[in-house]
Amino acid sequence: MNELIFQERIDSERKIEPKDWMPDDYRKHLIRQISQHAHSEVIGMQPEGNWISRAPSLRAKMILLAKVQDEAGHGLYLYSACETLGISREELVSQLHQEKAKYSSIFNYPTLSWADMGAIGWLVDGAAIVNQVSLQRTSYGPYSRGMIKICKEESFHQRQGYEIMAEMAKGTSEQKEMAQDALNRFWWPSIMMFGPHDADSPRTGNAMKWKIKRQTNDELRQSFIDKTVHQAEIIGLTIPDPELKWNEERGHYDFGEMNWDEFWNVVNGNGPCNKQRLDHHKKAHEEGRWVREAATSYAQKQLKK
Amino acid sequence: MTDNSTIWEVFIQSKNGLAHKHAGNVHADDKEMALQNARDLYTRRNEGSCIWVVKSEHIVSSESEDGEAFFDPSNDKMYRHPTFYTMPDGSKHI
Amino acid sequence: MDLLKYTLRIADSSIILGQRLSSWCSKGPTLEEDIALSNLSLDLFGQANSLLEYASELDGTKSADDFAFKRNEREFYNLQLTEQLNGHFGDTIVRHFFFSVYSFLFYSKLSNSKDETLAAISTKSLKEIKYHLTHSKSWVIRLGDGTEESNKRIQKSLNDLWQFTGEFFEMDDIDQKMYKEGIGVNNSSLKSEWDKIVNTTLKESNLIRPEDGYMQSGSKNGMHTEHLGHLLSEMQFLPRAYPDAKW
Numbered sequence: 001m002n003e004l005i006f007q008e009r010i011d012s013e014r015k016i017e018p019k020d021w022m023p024d025d026y027r028k029h030l031i032r033q034i035s036q037h038a039h040s041e042v043i044g045m046q047p048e049g050n051w052i053s054r055a056p057s058l059r060a061k062m063i064l065l066a067k068v069q070d071e072a073g074h075g076l077y078l079y080s081a082c083e084t085l086g087i088s089r090e091e092l093v094s095q096l097h098q099e100k101a102k103y104s105s106i107f108n109y110p111t112l113s114w115a116d117m118g119a120i121g122w123l124v125d126g127a128a129i130v131n132q133v134s135l136q137r138t139s140y141g142p143y144s145r146g147m148i149k150i151c152k153e154e155s156f157h158q159r160q161g162y163e164i165m166a167e168m169a170k171g172t173s174e175q176k177e178m179a180q181d182a183l184n185r186f187w188w189p190s191i192m193m194f195g196p197h198d199a200d201s202p203r204t205g206n207a208m209k210w211k212i213k214r215q216t217n218d219e220l221r222q223s224f225i226d227k228t229v230h231q232a233e234i235i236g237l238t239i240p241d242p243e244l245k246w247n248e249e250r251g252h253y254d255f256g257e258m259n260w261d262e263f264w265n266v267v268n269g270n271g272p273c274n275k276q277r278l279d280h281h282k283k284a285h286e287e288g289r290w291v292r293e294a295a296t297s298y299a300q301k302q303l304k305k
Numbered sequence: 306m307t308d309n310s311t312i313w314e315v316f317i318q319s320k321n322g323l324a325h326k327h328a329g330n331v332h333a334d335d336k337e338m339a340l341q342n343a344r345d346l347y348t349r350r351n352e353g354s355c356i357w358v359v360k361s362e363h364i365v366s367s368e369s370e371d372g373e374a375f376f377d378p379s380n381d382k383m384y385r386h387p388t389f390y391t392m393p394d395g396s397k398h399i
Numbered sequence: 400m401d402l403l404k405y406t407l408r409i410a411d412s413s414i415i416l417g418q419r420l421s422s423w424c425s426k427g428p429t430l431e432e433d434i435a436l437s438n439l440s441l442d443l444f445g446q447a448n449s450l451l452e453y454a455s456e457l458d459g460t461k462s463a464d465d466f467a468f469k470r471n472e473r474e475f476y477n478l479q480l481t482e483q484l485n486g487h488f489g490d491t492i493v494r495h496f497f498f499s500v501y502s503f504l505f506y507s508k509l510s511n512s513k514d515e516t517l518a519a520i521s522t523k524s525l526k527e528i529k530y531h532l533t534h535s536k537s538w539v540i541r542l543g544d545g546t547e548e549s550n551k552r553i554q555k556s557l558n559d560l561w562q563f564t565g566e567f568f569e570m571d572d573i574d575q576k577m578y579k580e581g582i583g584v585n586n587s588s589l590k591s592e593w594d595k596i597v598n599t600t601l602k603e604s605n606l607i608r609p610e611d612g613y614m615q616s617g618s619k620n621g622m623h624t625e626h627l628g629h630l631l632s633e634m635q636f637l638p639r640a641y642p643d644a645k646w
Contacts, residue, residue, distance in 0.1 A: 019366070045425040045433075052421045056637035056646040057464050058414075058451070061421070062444050066349075068424055069437040073346055076430055080330050083312070089332065114637055114646075149329075153350075164646075172644050280425065288428025290552065291488045294545025296310065299334035301544065332431060337537050342431040344530075345438050 010211050015141035018084040026210050029203065030140055031085050032101070033212060035092045038078035039103035041071045043277050047111040048120060056114060063160050064117060070157065074150050081142040097282055099269065106189050108271035115168055115175075115182035121161015123183075123190040123228065129154050130224045131194070139211040166235045176236075183232070184240045191255075192263050194221035225253050311360055313339040315347055318355040325357055333358075401573050403457045404476065405583055406517070407466070408619065409509075410450035411477035414467060415627070416498060417443030418634055419485055428488050435534060439495065442527040449520045456516075468638040472628050473621040480563035482627045486556070489542055489549070493556040496535035500596050501567040502528045504589045513581035536600055543604025550605055557601070558609045565614025567593065573619070 002021045009016060016022055045068050052068065055061035079089050095101035106124050111117070132154065135147045168179035195217040198204055207213035215223075225244075232239050243256035265271065310332045316325035328347045333339035339358040348356070420440035427433030451463035461469075480498060485491050506528055509521040542549040568590045570578070577583025601608050617623070637646070 042425075042430065049424040052424055053418065053633050054636055056468070056641075056644075058444060058448050058467055060646055062441060062448070065421055065424065065437055065441055065444070069349070069434055069441070072425075072430055072434045072437070073349065076331070076346055076434075077329060079430075146329075167646065171646075172641065174641060175644050284426045284428075287426075288432075288488065290546070290548050291428035291432075291542070292310075294542050294549030295334040295338065297549075298541040298545045299311075299338075302335055332429070335541075337533075338431075338541075341435065341534055341537070345431065345434045349438070 010139050010209075013211075015144060016139050017141045025206065026212075027085055029206060029210070029212060030143065031082060031087055033207075034078055034082040034085075034140075034143055034146075035087075035095065036102050036104075038075050038082060038092070039096050039101055040107065041075035041078060043103045043107045043281065044124075045071050045075075046277055046280055047107055047109070047273070048117065050111050051114060051117050054114070055117075060117075060164075063156075067121070067157050067160060070153050074153070077146040077149055078143075081140075081146040084142045093285065097278070097285070099278070102267070103277075104193060105263070105266045105271065106186075106193050107277060108266050108273045109186070109189050110273050112185070113178050113182060115165070115178040116186065118161050118164030118168060118179060119182035119186040121157055121159075122165050122231070123161070123186050124193065125154065125157040125161060126228060127190050127193045127224050129158055130220050130227075134214045134220060137211075137214050143212075162231065162235075165237065169235045169237050180237055183237050187240050188258060188262075189266075191221060191225070192258055192266075194218075194224070196260075196263070222252050225255055229253055310334050311339075311362075313343070313358040314361050314364055315339075315343040316357040316359070317343075317347055318357075321354055325355070330361060331358070400457060401576055402514070402582065403454055405573055405577050406450055406454045406457065408476040410447050410454060410466070411475050412481045412498070412502075413443045413450065414447035415475070415477040415630065416481040416495075417441075417447055418630060419481065419483075420491070420495075422485055423491065432488075436491075439531055439534070442524075442531065446520070446524045446527070449523075453516050453520070464638070468635045472623060472631055475623070475627060475631070476618055476621060477623075477627075478563070478566050479615050479618050479624055480560065480566065482624060482630055483560065483563065484626060487552065489553040489556045490560070492535055492538045492542065493553060493560050495531065496539050496600070497560060497564055497567075497597070499528060499531040499535050500593050501589065503532050504592055505584055505586070508584040508589070512583070517582065539600055539606070540604045543601070543606040553604075554606055557606060561609040561611075562613055562615050566616055566618060569616065569619065571619050 003023060006016070006020075006022060006026075009020075016026075048064065048068050048071075052061060052065055055064050079092060082092060083089060092101070096103070106127075111120070129151070132147055132151050136144060136151055138144045138147065165179050165183070168175040170176075195201060198216045198218045201217055204213065204216055208216065229239060229244065241256045243254065245254050247254045266274070311334065312330050313333055314330050315328045317328045318325045328343075331339055331342040331346055333342050336358065340356060343356050343358055417440045420436050420443065423433065423436040423440075425433065427436055447467075448463060451466045454466055455461055455463045458466075478498070480494060483490075483494055503525070506521040506525040510518055510525060512518040512521065539553065542553040544550070568587045570586050574583055574586060578585050598608055615624070638644075
């Protein structure tokens with residue numbers, strides 16, 4: 001009976017709120033999806049944080065720092081949304097550390113040059129925006145509201161990255177080479193952000209039925225590619241896909257096949273930075289323990305006064 | 306936020322004269338930390354003139370089953386958003 | 400030019416401390432504090448930027464970025480405290496507390512400067528610095544009166560960084576000249592208030608004020624600790640490696 005009422009709510013585009021009855025699988029699916037989204041924001045601070053100290057101008061430095069700070073904030077919104085489902089932040093962090101929860105694989109790639117800051121803002125944030133705008137209509141209230149807030153803040157992130165790429169592409173020959181190299185390294189991993197093909201994605205069925213997901217992996221991926229090709233052309237950079245071609249009949253770009261070996265390897269822990277990213281997070285957490293304990297202890301003392 | 310920190314709900318008054326609006330929540334151990342964390346998280350873009358923080362455990366809520374009889378839920382209205390997809394022809398910026 | 404050097408001294412402390420704080424990104428003891436530290440860093444970079452823009456105006460040939468990225472170690476005039484390593488969170492908080500108390504008092508006076516630009520920058524910065532002071536002070540108290548371990552750690556931070564607090568109150572010829580012209584601040588007059596705020600905070604935190612001993616000095620003439628060189632290598636690398644590039 002509850003199932004029917006629940007599905008009716010979903011079908012009529014009403015939001016599900018924390019106190020509402022929900023199927024156990026719906027709750028589990030959301031916890032997994034929202035927490036992984038949160039972890040991604042937080043881990044994503046590392047590859048970009050890597051270049052804050054070396055940003056080549058004061059303006060670039062401040063913009064990058066503000067961007068990464070936003071990402072921390074997004075992580076917090078999402079952890080909050082996730083906690084409404086009956087799980088604590090401690091458990092979530094523990095799941096991350098024990099590799100029971102994942103984060104977006106794109107952050108397992110290293111940032112090797114300043115141009116990577118451009119590539120990440122333009123492509124990675126670009127891909128995230130496509131996904132996040134779609135998620136604004138997700139059925140779970142707190143997640144939907146979190147996404148709306150995030151989308152509002154995300155607008156400058158992609159512009160920041162694209163501007164960096166555009167400037168470098170019309171700069172010195174060394175800068176142009178650096179920008180093209182960054183695009184070459186980040187293009188395919190960005191496409192892979194949308195996940196496996198729909199046919200190979202077992203959770204898509206429920207996710208669409210419960211309106212957790214509003215569009216499929218392939219739909220989102222196509223949308224992203226269609227937008228981005230033109231952007232690359234305008235600034236004079238070449239997307240590293242020889243099979244990329246406009247298909248008049250479909251009204252979309254055709255594109256090459258992703259390297260699924262690489263995709264699954266990185267997802268399963270064998271990517272260039274997997275160990276480094278997790279170790280970094282664990283180290284920060286461990287080194288901060290004495291601080292957190294002090295804060296708790298101090299607060300308890302105040303209550304006793 | 307600590308391994309056992311408290312959750313506080315955050316209410317922001319964006320401009321003098323307006324009502325405080327729920328912005329979300331923060332983790333913090335004491336009220337100063339709660340206020341500072343709320344400021345750092347929710348008013349980075351100058352969205353606040355006054356912040357209230359209340360421990361979540363002190364919030365009393367009606368049950369949502371009371372639903373239509375109790376109040377008309379208005380929290381599923383969607384905001385309009387700047388379109389991320391239109392790019393003026395030939396423009397360098399998106 | 401004296402006004403230029405005076406301005407650079409203030410700017411440099413902001414940019415160097417901003418640079419130090421920005422390294423905490425993704426390493427904070429909590430996600431909330433990560434955001435807080437980044438906020439403090441952004442404020443300082445903003446202040447540095449305004450001051451370096453003014454320096455650029457006064458100089459007439461160099462841009463703000465030129466000042467930030469093309470000067471060498473002996474041409475920086477930041478207080479030595481600001482270039483000290485981040486260490487652990489307690490070290491960073493003590494460094495920030497000491498600096499914020501000074502900065503608050505300094506900008507309070509400088510907002511009355513006869514130089515309109517410095518006065519305006521000070522007034523704006525004062526709003527931000529008040530928050531830096533509140534934030535760092537809260538943490539000194541929490542860590543001092545937290546656990547035995549936190550008290551021990553932060554006491555050591557106080558002891559280690561104390562030798563850098565003498566520089567706040569020095570007056571050299573340029574300071575004297577600026578002060579006489581109604582432009583600059585009498586740094587030595589800030590000491591008693593600085594002591595008062597620090598002493599009150601330490602008492603509230605179960606912490607002991609370190610004994611005065613040898614005080615580091617020299618930043619007014621570009622004399623620094625060995626840390627600054629490494630900081631600048633990292634910060635200045637790209638513009639120096641690609642001198643013709645615009646970013």
